[in-house]
């Protein structure tokens with residue numbers, strides 16, 4: 135049985151409107167709590183959100199001076215300078231354009247000799263920072279969150295994981311060839327994510343509609359990792375119309391807030 139009543143859903147007209155909406159939620163959270171600890175995602179979904187945050191910063195409306203960040207994941211085998219690493223992505227999309235203190239930005243070390251030790255170090259750093267206040271998530275078309283692929287346990291922590299062939303295929307668009315896509319990653323676990331005080335999951339496009347509907351309206355099941363979020367008390371899905379299109383009774387829950 136689904137716990138849909140626990141889930142806030144905001145449906146926006148399109149990707150740009152959803153990006154503005156998520157950015158304004160993050161900006162408000164930073165304004166309220168300047169020393170906020172943010173959990174951040176990579177991929178296509180947050181690109182517009184980061185663009186908006188950079189814009190707000192350049193307008194003098196947003197300071198990252200006291201913000202701490204923890205990214206969800208990193209490819210194993212790619213160093214921070216590698217153009218396809220998630221560290222590079224974050225530098226290009228956000229960190230290089232705002233006044234965040236580099237020492238307070240964290241991305242798992244994809245070159246760690248021992249990923250299990252790196253996972254423990256990462257978890258300890260999150261705890262030392264006071265825990266994640268606001269976690270931004272995307273979702274895979276297979277329902278993954280971070281790189282917690284179907285079958286990931288609810289109590290999983292930051293660890294090394296194998297990527298599924300569908301995730302490797304989806305992410306190959308960022309690489310010259312699918313053979314260049316790493317098959318392993320280090321990722322925060324579902325248990326790690328569930329400890330964030332507040333979660334925003336953003337999803338856009340028809341390709342996410344099935345995963346979104348099953349996550350919100352299906353039963354809580356390891357086959358759809360995002361369905362675990364039904365058991366978190368403060369989750370907001372920010373969707374475009376296409377990503378919301380397979381939700382039942384959409385008319386009754388549309389909160390057209392752009």
Ligand code: F6R
Pocket residue numbers: 174175176177178179180206207271272273274278279280281
């Ligand atoms: C990224 C991440 C992934 C993506 C997901 C969606 O840090 O952890 O779970 O959020 O694969 O990717 P996009 O946004 O590219 O569709």
